[in-house]
Amino acid sequence: MLSIENLHVSINGAPVLQGINLRIGKGETVILFGPNGSGKTTLLYTIMGIGNYTVTKGSIVYKGTDITDLPPFERARLGIGMSMQRPPSIHGLKTRELVTMCAAEREVDVEKLAEKVNMQNFLDRDINLGFSGGEIKRSEILQLMAQKPELVLFDEPESGVDVENMALVGAMARELLEGSSEPDESHSMITLAKKRVTSGLIITHTGYILDYITADRGHVLYNGTLCCSDNPKRILDHLHRFGYKECIRCLTQ
Numbered sequence: 001m002l003s004i005e006n007l008h009v010s011i012n013g014a015p016v017l018q019g020i021n022l023r024i025g026k027g028e029t030v031i032l033f034g035p036n037g038s039g040k041t042t043l044l045y046t047i048m049g050i051g052n053y054t055v056t057k058g059s060i061v062y063k064g065t066d067i068t069d070l071p072p073f074e075r076a077r078l079g080i081g082m083s084m085q086r087p088p089s090i091h092g093l094k095t096r097e098l099v100t101m102c103a104a105e106r107e108v109d110v111e112k113l114a115e116k117v118n119m120q121n122f123l124d125r126d127i128n129l130g131f132s133g134g135e136i137k138r139s140e141i142l143q144l145m146a147q148k149p150e151l152v153l154f155d156e157p158e159s160g161v162d163v164e165n166m167a168l169v170g171a172m173a174r175e176l177l178e179g180s181s182e183p184d185e186s187h188s189m190i191t192l193a194k195k196r197v198t199s200g201l202i203i204t205h206t207g208y209i210l211d212y213i214t215a216d217r218g219h220v221l222y223n224g225t226l227c228c229s230d231n232p233k234r235i236l237d238h239l240h241r242f243g244y245k246e247c248i249r250c251l252t253q
């Protein structure tokens with residue numbers, strides 16, 4: 001689904017990502033940990049193609065197409081969607097209009113989608129203008145639900161979200177990534193897992209999102225380099241006990 005090879009990215013001439021190699025298969029969800037400023041958001045933005053990031057080396061291939069130099073709208077058309085940590089407010093653009101734009105040619109019932117994330121009363125407000133942290137997250141999820149991307153990039157889905165809203169954001173993130181089917185007599189959990197088509201790349205500091213979604217793998221991004229690959233809950237446990245300083249040892253071994 002996504003294949004990143006030897007990716008080097010600079011911001012205003014300063015190197016931030018230095019030789020990232022990452023593969024995410026169809027239906028796979030990958031968690032990205034890393035200390036502040038290590039380059040996690042830079043990686044997600046570079047995959048989406050937004051912001052002032054310059055790819056100085058390497059490539060990003062999505063579903064067989066080299067998207068390294070494609071504009072963001074073409075990446076979105078190919079099926080990549082992103083929930084930003086701090087999306088911009090846009091004066092004059094109503095939430096309803098943006099949600100409809102996200103759906104592109106597909107017919108969507110905007111009201112019904114909005115109800116799922118308690119955003120009915122926000123549809124006629126300018127997007128993100130004056131929204132609280134939790135409202136911004138719900139609005140981002142609403143846009144993704146309308147877009148139905150095949151690769152979902154989540155930048156810190158927990159940030160600014162209270163416990164109750166976390167349950168909602170978590171449930172909707174799970175629905176986006178894993179669908180809403182439950183095991184029954186003819187569908188086992190394994191069969192359902194094999195049928196998954198949506199992939200995810202999720203940045204988290206707290207790991208709360210892991211209470212809601214099933215992640216296949218975790219990585220730590222340290223100083224612009226990916227330094228480990230393991231079960232995400234095990235990585236989180238190690239980080240809680242030893243902090244990021246152990247990553248230096250892994251990088252130099």
Ligand SMILES: Nc1ncnc2c1ncn2[C@@H]1O[C@H](COP(=O)(O)OP(=O)(O)OP(=O)(O)O)[C@@H](O)[C@H]1O
Binds near residue numbers: 012035038041043
């Ligand atoms: N527009 C910019 N101009 C200059 N430097 C930038 C710019 N955007 C990001 N950076 C720098 O790039 C580095 C990586 O930033 P990035 O936001 O990717 O880190 P992060 O791992 O997502 O951090 P956090 O966990 O704090 O969100 C940081 O040192 C940051 O200051």
